[in-house]
Amino acid sequence: GESVGLHLPTLSVQEGDNSIINCAYSNSASDYFIWYKQESGKGPQFIIDIRSNMDKRQGQRVTVLLNKTVKHLSLQIAATQPGDSAVYFCAENGDGGATNKLIFGTGTLLAVQP
Amino acid sequence: ETGVTQSPTHLIKTRGQQVTLRCSSQSGHNTVSWYQQALGQGPQFIFQYYREEENGRGNFPPRFSGLQFPNYSSELNVNALELDDSALYLCASSSDSGRIHEQFFGPGTRLTVL
Numbered sequence: 001g002e003s004v005g006l007h008l009p010t011l012s013v014q015e016g017d018n019s020i021i022n023c024a025y026s027n028s029a030s031d032y033f034i035w036y037k038q039e040s041g042k043g044p045q046f047i048i049d050i051r052s053n054m055d056k057r058q059g060q061r062v063t064v065l066l067n068k069t070v071k072h073l074s075l076q077i078a079a080t081q082p083g084d085s086a087v088y089f090c091a092e093n094g095d096g097g098a099t100n101k102l103i104f105g106t107g108t109l110l111a112v113q114p
Numbered sequence: 115e116t117g118v119t120q121s122p123t124h125l126i127k128t129r130g131q132q133v134t135l136r137c138s139s140q141s142g143h144n145t146v147s148w149y150q151q152a153l154g155q156g157p158q159f160i161f162q163y164y165r166e167e168e169n170g171r172g173n174f175p176p177r178f179s180g181l182q183f184p185n186y187s188s189e190l191n192v193n194a195l196e197l198d199d200s201a202l203y204l205c206a207s208s209s210d211s212g213r214i215h216e217q218f219f220g221p222g223t224r225l226t227v228l
Contacts, residue, residue, distance in 0.1 A: 043221050091156070095170065099169060100170075100212065102149075102217075
């Protein structure tokens with residue numbers, strides 16, 4: 001069945017270090033991927049996205065890497081700050097873009113130590 | 115602020131009861147998607163409403179139903195509540211169907227079924 005999973009449920013880093021959050025997806029037909037950040041008591045917040053015709057995309061302090069060969073996605077956060085502490089989800093488009101359906105993974109909790 | 119609002123914030127019901135959750139989409143958005151997020155899990159797609167019609171559904175039974183109104187606000191109705199329905203219910207709105215990257219999530223409604 002369809003699934004998007006994460007390798008590490010919890011990641012603890014020191015403030016100022018770089019963070020890497022990994023994700024494996026199973027649907028090779030997916031062509032669009034998003035990373036979301038969810039803080040306690042809030043809904044998911046868009047961070048960065050990438051289409052399957054790209055290997056890498058950079059934003060402000062964040063980079064997403066896509067390896068279609070092994071169906072792997074990663075989110076890199078540079079100079080991690082306490083405000084980055086949250087649960088991070090990867091998600092893929094669930095039906096090729098016909099609707100806004102997203103398939104989410106289970107999430108990784110990022111804990112930033114001061 | 116995303117502009118997507120949900121009510122109520124929290125709700126407690128007992129098994130067998132019915133519940134209605136509400137979502138006001140962001141101004142200018144005509145598409146609303148609903149997700150169920152169990153504790154420690156990623157959101158699961160329930161269904162999407164586009165211009166007052168359901169146009170996509172996930173693996174949820176018929177006792178999960180919805181409505182979208184002319185102002186594009188939406189309701190999620192759940193009949194015959196079960197304990198496993200306890201979750202955070204999220205709605206997300208966008209300016210059109212098929213525009214995942216412009217989808218904004220509300221803060222959610224926490225439903226507890228006793």
